[in-house]
Structures are given as structure tokens and as C-alpha cells.
Amino acid sequence: MTDDSGTLSIDFIAGFTIFLLAFIWVLSMIPGLLVNLQGYTIDYDAVAYRTGVILVEDPGWPASPPWESQQNFSVTRFGLAITRDTPNILSQEKVDRFFSDTSVYGAFAYPDDYHQRVIFGDYPYRFNISLLDVETNELQSVGDVVPEGYGYIRRVVKIKGLSNATVDAPLYKNPDNNVTTHEFSILVNNSGLKDQKNPAYEIDPARDQIMVNITNLRSSLDDSAINITLTKINVYKVDAGILSLVRTFNTPYIDGNSSTTQPPVEVKENVSLKFSPAFFDILNAGNSPVYINLSFNLNSPSRFLNNTWTSPFSYDYNPAHVTQPRLRDAMVEVAVW
Amino acid sequence: MARLNDDAQWIVLMGFLVSFSFFFLALVINQSTVVGQTTAESVIEFPKNDIRDVRSVIHQSLNVASPVFNDVESDIKIISMNRKSSVVNYSFFSAANATYIQIHYNNGVTEYNENWTIV
Amino acid sequence: MVKNDGGQLYTIEGFAAGLIMVITAYLVVNATSVYTAGDTHINDMQLEALGSDALKMMDVAPNSTNSETPLQRIITGLNPQDREEFKTLFLKYTNTSGSGPLHDIQFNASYSCRDSNDIIQNVPITNSRELTGGEHVVRATKWVIVDKGCYTAAARDRAVLVEVLLWRD
Numbered sequence: 228m229t230d231d232s233g234t235l236s237i238d239f240i241a242g243f244t245i246f247l248l249a250f251i252w253v254l255s256m257i258p259g260l261l262v263n264l265q266g267y268t269i270d271y272d273a274v275a276y277r278t279g280v281i282l283v284e285d286p287g288w289p290a291s292p293p294w295e296s297q298q299n300f301s302v303t304r305f306g307l308a309i310t311r312d313t314p315n316i317l318s319q320e321k322v323d324r325f326f327s328d329t330s331v332y333g334a335f336a337y338p339d340d341y342h343q344r345v346i347f348g349d350y351p352y353r354f355n356i357s358l359l360d361v362e363t364n365e366l367q368s369v370g371d372v373v374p375e376g377y378g379y380i381r382r383v384v385k386i387k388g389l390s391n392a393t394v395d396a397p398l399y400k401n402p403d404n405n406v407t408t409h410e411f412s413i414l415v416n417n418s419g420l421k422d423q424k425n426p427a428y429e430i431d432p433a434r435d436q437i438m439v440n441i442t443n444l445r446s447s448l449d450d451s452a453i454n455i456t457l458t459k460i461n462v463y464k465v466d467a468g469i470l471s472l473v474r475t476f477n478t479p480y481i482d483g484n485s486s487t488t489q490p491p492v493e494v495k496e497n498v499s500l501k502f503s504p505a506f507f508d509i510l511n512a513g514n515s516p517v518y519i520n521l522s523f524n525l526n527s528p529s530r531f532l533n534n535t536w537t538s539p540f541s542y543d544y545n546p547a548h549v550t551q552p553r554l555r556d557a558m559v560e561v562a563v564w
Numbered sequence: 565m566a567r568l569n570d571d572a573q574w575i576v577l578m579g580f581l582v583s584f585s586f587f588f589l590a591l592v593i594n595q596s597t598v599v600g601q602t603t604a605e606s607v608i609e610f611p612k613n614d615i616r617d618v619r620s621v622i623h624q625s626l627n628v629a630s631p632v633f634n635d636v637e638s639d640i641k642i643i644s645m646n647r648k649s650s651v652v653n654y655s656f657f658s659a660a661n662a663t664y665i666q667i668h669y670n671n672g673v674t675e676y677n678e679n680w681t682i683v
Numbered sequence: 684m685v686k687n688d689g690g691q692l693y694t695i696e697g698f699a700a701g702l703i704m705v706i707t708a709y710l711v712v713n714a715t716s717v718y719t720a721g722d723t724h725i726n727d728m729q730l731e732a733l734g735s736d737a738l739k740m741m742d743v744a745p746n747s748t749n750s751e752t753p754l755q756r757i758i759t760g761l762n763p764q765d766r767e768e769f770k771t772l773f774l775k776y777t778n779t780s781g782s783g784p785l786h787d788i789q790f791n792a793s794y795s796c797r798d799s800n801d802i803i804q805n806v807p808i809t810n811s812r813e814l815t816g817g818e819h820v821v822r823a824t825k826w827v828i829v830d831k832g833c834y835t836a837a838a839r840d841r842a843v844l845v846e847v848l849l850w851r852d
Contacts, residue, residue, distance in 0.1 A: 238694040239697075241697065242693075242694070242696075242698070242700070245697065245701030245705075246575075246697075246700070246701055248701075249704040249705050249708060250582065252705075252708060253582075253704075253708045253711075256708070270603070272729070273603040273607070276728065279732070314616065314739070315736060315739055315743075316743070357781050358781075359780075366781050379729070380729055381729070381732075381733055381786075382732065382733075382736050383733065383736035383739075383740050383776045384740070385743055423747060425747070427743065428746070552747075553745055553746050554743060554744075558780070560780075560781050572693065575700065579700070582704060586707065604724035604725045604727070604728045608724065608727055608728050608731060608821075613731075613735040613824075617739075617824070617825060617826050618826065620826070621826035621827075621828065624828050625828060625842065628828065628840045629840075632840050636840055636841060636842045638797065638801075639841055639842035640826070640842050642797050642801060642803070643795050643796070643797055643803060643843070643844045644844075646795070646803040647803065647824070647844055647846065
């Protein structure tokens with residue numbers, strides 16, 4: 228029989244429908260195939276790796292003055308390492324700023340600010356960057372909740388902690404008991420601090436906060452009923468051998484208060500001075516020594532915290548009176564999807 | 565075909581179309597796996613950690629006293645050659661208040677040279 | 684409809700072709716998910732980065748007052764406690780996990796040094812599990828300068844290469 232006219236009606240429609248269905252199904256699979264392949268298993272891991280390297284092995288940009296003490300819009304690249312030559316050693320100041328320390332300049336916005344400065348690339352990646360402090364078990368993070376299937380990298384790091392000094396007031400009493408005004412001076416010898424060549428252990432006031440806690444003020448008095456007033460804190464700089472008053476320091480923490488009080492102020496037990504890197508940046512001290520003088524007034528004469536008759540308290544590498552910066556273990560994890 | 569017959573050319577045409585589309589699809593998929601391989605592989609192949617490590621051990625070795633220094637230098641060169649299959653060579657000289665170091669590293673794939681000054 | 688049974692074979696052919704296409708598409712889709720050879724390299728990359736980081740962090744003293752890093756102390760002493768400390772430290776660094784996935788990482792550590800005849804000796808340090816040969820391992824290395832010769836404790840600085848083989852369980 229040569230008549231095959233029957234193919235054109237129902238059979239053709241059935242066959243063509245099956246073909247079309249299969250074809251449409253395959254077409255709809257194509258984007259899924261490509262996303263699966265290029266997407267998370269390959270590209271996401273590479274982006275996570277790159278982000279990890281930038282964070283852990285790079286000090287970021289601008290480098291000097293460092294990005295963590297600049298306005299948000301001036302920061303072009305995040306990087307948490309203290310210097311280029313010390314990979315995996317992170318700066319506390321950079322870590323704090325990165326995880327949105329809003330105290331000075333406002334938070335970085337997720338995801339745009341972070342995407343431009345550390346993730347890079349045209350594709351709008353989502354991500355989660357977290358830092359686990361192994362000692363305190365504290366987890367800081369920025370980003371979204373991690374879904375199934377993401378690119379991942381983990382880096383073992385150390386965080387360079389901050390140094391601080393505690394001054395036990397009775398140890399620095401003057402011998403003369405007939406005085407009402409007392410001075411206590413702290414010396415930050417910038418050129419001496421440069422002696423530590425390893426940046427991992429260096430005390431660098433222009434990069435890391437330094438802190439001086441003066442405690443037990445009352446026990447250094449002859450009579451504990453005397454009122455103590457912190458009248459002013461002057462900052463002096465030695466430039467070309469000349470000691471000159473540069474500015475006053477107006478933000479001491481008095482008696483464990485969580486906010487600062489501008490002197491003159493009455494003090495009961497202790498005074499805490501936190502000098503931020505920005506403070507030393509503005510001083511622009513370079514290698515010249517900086518003296519910080521605290522002036523106290525008593526309402527009746529007594530012996531008190533005073534080192535004008537001997538030498539200033541030196542903020543240096545002597546572990547006996549300055550708690551040195553210590554490196555503690557931490558873990559940086561980057562997830563990208 | 566069911567019979568020697570030149571009908572049903574549509575089906576044959578579509579058959580060609582589908583087979584070609586599969587062919588190109590396979591090509592694209594093939595490419596994408598190659599990309600993935602090279603991204604991760606090149607990370608492994610590039611001896612960033614080795615170079616950093618050699619650099620830091622050379623830096624440390626400068627603090628070693630002089631007769632032993634040559635031993636440490638040979639240690640670095642010979643063990644690098646044997647265990648890491650890489651040529652490491654370095655020399656240095658100290659001027660008034662700085663030390664100049666020249667480092668050469670070559671593992672057959674990556675070659676790295678650096679002139680480095682320590683103040 | 685015209686009563687005509689001449690097109691039946693064509694109908695069967697059409698179904699067969701449709702079926703073949705569906706099966707082909709299914710095979711292609713299935714095959715590609717196994718096809719990602721890049722995966723193993725990504726694992727290697729992550730493991731190598733982690734191993735190098737761990738060794739690097741073991742070679743950092745926590746404080747400027749420490750004259751030796753933990754890794755230097757372990758290699759110099761190399762008594763049973765030191766070996767145990769190496770294992771504890773290394774596993775602490777590799778297996779601690781914050782928000783990310785848990786890893787079950789095993790390792791085998793040794794160090795290479797040069798003896799008086801310029802022969803490279805390999806001294807085992809410790810391992811978390813014996814290497815059977817079936818594992819897919821990556822290697823991480825770290826240079827250390829220690830007060831120790833090869834085998835005999837000659838009290839002079841020598842450079843040794845600490846090598847760790849890591850794998851996932």
C-alpha cells in the first residue's frame with residue numbers, strides 16, 4: 228500500500244508533542260546544568276579562597292594611614308593582616324572595624340560595601356564571613372545565613388591583641404607629704420618602641436590602641452577622706468629636642484564608667500586612658516617621644532601618685548609593667564554562594 | 565525508516581537539530597569543567613606558601629652565627645632540592661645599616677626572584 | 684477519521700524516537716553531575732591551605748618573651764610529650780570549626796634533615812592514624828630552624844623541613 232496519508236493527523240500530532248515536550252524539557256535543563264557546574268562547585272570555592280587570601284594575608288588599602296582609621300568611603304580594600312610580611316596575623320583594630328565597629332564612622336553596609344572591598348567580581352555573590360576567637364569562643368560574622376551548597380574556605384589565624392599597662396598608684400607615691408597638686412607622666416617613646424623588629428609583637432601606638440589603667444588611687448593618699456580631682460591631661464611632644472604642649476586629652480574613663488568624662492572631674496579610685504591609633508596619627512609624632520601628663524588636685528595636702536621627682540612611667544617592652552601584645556588563636560571562615 | 569520513502573523529512577531534520585544542540589551542549593559543559601580544574605589546580609600549583617616559607621626561613625637564618633650559618637644555608641638548599649624538588653639559592657651582603665638579600669626560587673613551573681632589603 | 688491502518692509503524696517510530704530522546708536527555712543530565720572532576724582539586728586546595736596555615740601558626744610564639752615557637756620546641760625535644768603536643772595542636776587547628784562544616788582530618792607528620800654525609804633523613808614525629816596507602820593525601824610543609832642536628836642532638840642551629848601529609852577520613 229502506498230497510501231500513507233494517515234500520518235498527517237493524530238499520529239503526527241502525538242509524535243510532535245512528545246518531541247516538543249522532550250525538547251522543552253532539555254532546554255529548561257540547560258541553565259540549571261551550567262549553574263550547577265560553573266556555579267557553586269567551582270567558582271564559589273575559588274571566590275571563597277580569594278576572599279580568604281585577601282582577608283588573611285593582606286593589610287588592606289589604604290595602608291598608611293591604615294584603612295581602619297579612615298572614613299568608610301576612603302576604604303578601597305579590606306585586609307586584616309597587620310602587615311604584608313606577616314600573613315595570618317590579624318590586627319585587632321582591623322578586625323573590630325571590619326565586623327562593623329560603629330563607634331567612629333558608621334557600619335559598612337552588607338552586601339554592597341563588603342562586595343566592593345573584599346569579594347569583588349561582577350556577579351552579585353552572597354557570602355558569610357565569620358571569625359571565631361578560639362580562646363573566648365566568641366563568633367563574629369557578617370553576611371547572610373548560609374544555605375545548602377556554597378563555596379568555602381577556612382583559614383587558621385592569630386589575632387594580635389592589644390597591649391595595656393596597669394599603674395598601681397601606691398607604688399608611685401612621692402615622698403613629700405605637703406603637696407596638693409600632683410603630676411603623673413607617662414612616656415611613649417616612639418623610637419624605643421621601634422626596637423621590636425617583628426611587627427607581630429611590636430607596640431605601635433599609631434596602629435593599635437594602647438591603654439593605661441591607673442588604679443588604687445585612694446590607697447596612695449595619707450588620709451582616705453581627701454577628695455581627688457583630675458584637673459587636666461596634657462600631651463607633650465619632643466620635637467628637635469624641644470618639649471612642646473601639643474593638645475589635651477579629654478576622654479578618660481573615670482572609676483570604671485562606660486563613658487568618658489572630660490576633666491576636671493572628681494576621681495575616687497581609678498582612671499583609664501585609652502589612646503586610639505587616630506589619636507597618635509593626629510599627633511604625627513613619628514619617632515619623637517610623647518609625654519602624657521595627668522594633673523591631680525587634692526583638697527588637703529597629702530602624699531599621692533606623683534612621679535615628677537623620679538622618671539616618667541615608660542610604656543615599653545618591659546613585661547613587668549606593660550602587658551605585652553599577645554597573639555591568640557582564631558579561625559576565619561568564608562562561605563560564598 | 566518504515567519503508568523506502570522520502571517523507572517524514574521533518575523528523576529527520578529535527579533529529580539533526582537535536583543532535584547538534586546536544587553536541588554544542590556537550591562542548592560547553594566540557595569547557596566549564598576545564599575551567600574549574602584550572603582554577604583550583606592553579607591555586608595548588610602556584611607555590612605561594614613555599615616561597616613565603618623559604619623567605620621567612622632565610623630571614624631567620626640571618627640571625628644564626630657565622631660558622632653555623634653555612635650549614636643552615638646548605639640545609640635549606642639541599643633539603644629544598646630533595647624534598648620539594650625546587651632550586652633555592654640566596655646570597656646576601658650587609659651594608660652600613662641594611663642587609664640586602666637576593667633570593668632565587670624555581671620549582672620547574674614557577675620561578676621567583678627577589679631583591680630584598682632589611683633595614 | 685479515515686479507516687486506514689497504514690500509518691501505524693510511523694506512530695510506533697515516533698514514540699520510539701521520542702523515548703530515545705528522553706533517555707538521551709536524561710543520560711546527559713545525569714552524566715554531568717558526575718562529570719565535575721574539578722571537585723577533587725578544590726578539596727585538595729582547601730586541605731592544603733588549612734594544613735599550611737596550621738603549621739604556620741604552630742611556628743608563631745604567642746608572646747615576644749617566648750624565645751621558641753611551639754613547633755621549634757617540639758622538634759628540639761621530640762620526646763613522647765612533645766609528639767603528643769604536636770598532635771593536639773595540629774588537630775586543634777585543623778578540626779576547630781565555627782559556623783562552617785565539620786572536618787574529620789587525619790595527618791601524618793615527619794621532618795626532614797640533612798645528616799653529615801649530605802643524606803636527607805626523614806624522622807617521623809607523630810600521626811593521628813597510620814597511612815595505609817589508599818588515602819588521597821596532600822602535603823603541607825614548613826621550614827624551621829632548630830637547635831638540633833639530624834638524630835643526634837648537636838646543639839647548633841640547623842634548618843629542617845617539617846612535612847605533614849593530610850587527608851580527610
